[in-house]
Amino acid sequence: MALHWASGAGHEQAVRLLLEYKVSVDDKDKFGMNALLLSAWFGHLRILQLLVNSGAKINCEDKNGLNILHCAAQRGHVHVLEFIMEDLEDVPLDRIDKLDRTAFHLAAEHGQLETLDFLIGFGCDHGIKDKEGNTALHLAAKNGHSSVLQRMIELGLDLEERNVEGLTALHTATEGGHLDCVKLLIQAGSKVNAQTQKQMNCLHYAALHGFDNIAQALIGAGISVDAANQRQQTPLHIAAENSRQDIAEMILLAGVNLNLTDKQGKTSLDVAACGNHICLVDMIIKADRFYKWVQDNLRADSDSWAVKPLTFKQDHRMETQHIRSVMWRVATKHLEHDEWKKLARYWEFTDAHIRAIEQQWAGTKSYWEHGHRMLLIWLHGVIVAAENPNKGLYEGLVGIGRRDLAGKIHPQQIWLSRALASLSESDNSIVFLHSSIGSGLGRGSLNLEHHQVSLGCNYKGNLIQGIRAPSRERVRCGCKSWLC
Structure with missing residues (x-):
């Protein structure tokens, strides 16, 4: 209708002209909206006043039960609200729509802080629940309106109020993905x-x-x-x-x-x-083995860990690239079909761990991937515990009867992993080299002046730690072992 268009668009002269021709002011469209509701929705105060003076019904509603107070509150038109509350009669402040929501609910749901303050000042009921049991606090949190939420927290509203599904405002803020609201509620004392x-x-x-x-x-x-x-x-x-x-x-x-x-x-x-979430499977097994290591060693403090910060994700560090490539060669070129399982049981992997690794089937050569994953999980625990992986691998292979393969590994070999190859440009880079066998350094050389380190693999060192090396250092290992 022409009056609807003129009222919604704010064309005051057109509205006046139509009213002079005695058009019906209360006719509704298919949504149940009439000219008065549209003027409140779009915030056209002068037109709303004209329509009221022309006899428009003040308590009209659309198909959803929204009246002029709901429309103005949802859209944040405080000047319209002031006129409605101060100059009109019989417009209930806490009138509910068909979802049992008041103007206060709608202001909170749509983040209208100024409107919220206005309604609070007029003494609206803060605790009314809609048909789903939501208070205004639930709706503000669900929609991520942190400033509105903060105001309602300051009002002292009950943070533990639940809707029909038992959700508190903290639940609705979390489900909506609103970090600021979650933090606000936690700081305010909401029960996590x-x-x-x-x-x-x-x-x-x-x-x-x-x-x-x-x-x-x-x-x-x-x-x-x-x-x-x-x-x-x-x-x-x-x-x-x-x-x-x-x-x-x-x-x-x-x-x-x-x-x-x-x-x-x-x-x-x-x-x-x-x-089939392979990375997660490996992470959980690493964590399970780590928990057991902490329990067995009674060392729950992070000072006892060689790798900090602790992580259970895949290791992509340059420092471990070499030893990881060794694990791949062991799994794909040297272990027979079921030998990875024997190694796993020797290293106290549980049957559940082995089943989870074995769950992913990729063909007749799946045992290559299974063995490789098992070795990397084992390596994670060895690194965290600051143990010698060469010694552990040597003992494991002997333990499953593969002395032929174990013989290719020198059990006193220092694990280098070519860490210096990944040094940063900083002159303060630190390299950690570890072996758990014996004491003393044995033969070898550290030549920092020429920016290289040469090490012999018959080292009997316990721990070489904190070697400060200039930038672009490199490691050279002369053992000629298949491991290196």
């Missing part, structure tokens, strides 16, 4: 371990949707990483199911019970293996 009716805590939602920063904030706030939902899934189960590597890493570093099973009897390792 609150669970919904489906027993989901906020970390479950962060893992489900892949919100890494939120997961980090929640773990830092002390959320339980072992909490189980209705399906008995922990956040790690959900991270494994959805291949959330970064979140899985955070949970594993926080320390998690890897023996917990879901309703189908699957651990998080089983879930990752069934989903």
Whole structure:
């Protein structure tokens, strides 16, 4: 209708002309909107006043139950709200729409801070819930309106109020992916371990949707990483199911019970293996072996770790490139079909670990990949524990009856891994070389003046640590071993 178009577009003269011709002011379109509601929606105060003076029905509503107060509040037109509340009668401040939402709900949902302050000043009810049980606090958090959320926190609203699904505002902020709101609520004292009716805590939602920063904030706030939902899934189960590597890493570093099973009897390792998430499988096995090492050695402090910061992800460092290539050659050129399993059991891999590695089938040569992955997982533990990988590999091969292969490895060999090849341009680069055999340096030379280091592999050193080398240093090893 012409009056609708003129009112919505703000053409005051056109509205006046149409009213002079006695057009109907209360006619509605297919959405239930009339000229009065459109003028409130678009904030055209003068037109709204003209329509009211022409006898428009003040308490009209659209098909969703929105009245002029709802329309103005949702769009943030405070000057229109002032006229409605101060000059009009019989417009209830807390009138609800068909979703049981008030103007206060809509202002919070759409981030209208000035409107919110106006409604608060007029004494609106802060605690009304909509049909889904959401308060204005839930809606502000869900939609990421941190300034509105901050104002409602200052009002002292109940942070633990739950909707019909049992979600608090912290749940809705997490599910919406709004880090600022999550931090605000945590700082305000919201309970991070609150669970919904489906027993989901906020970390479950962060893992489900892949919100890494939120997961980090929640773990830092002390959320339980072992909490189980209705399906008995922990956040790690959900991270494994959805291949959330970064979140899985955070949970594993926080320390998690890897023996917990879901309703189908699957651990998080089983879930990752069934989903063919190879990197996650290897990460979980590394973590499981690390937890056992810490328990066996009673060393939970990070000062006892050779590699800091600790990580369970794939190792792509230049310092370990050489030893990793050795692991590949061992797996693909020297180990027979089931020998990687024998080595795994010698190094105390569990049957569950072996099954998870073996789950990924890539053909008749799959055992190459399986063996390689097992060796890299083992190498991770050796590096973290600051042990000698050459000695460990030598002993492992002897232990499974492969003395012929073990004979090619000198058990007293210092692990070099050509670390100096990856030095930065800084003159303060430090190289760590490690061997766990004997004491004393044996033969060899350190020639920093000529920017090279020559080492003989019959070293009997215990630990060469903190060699400060000029830039562009290189390592040369003269042992001619297949390992180097």
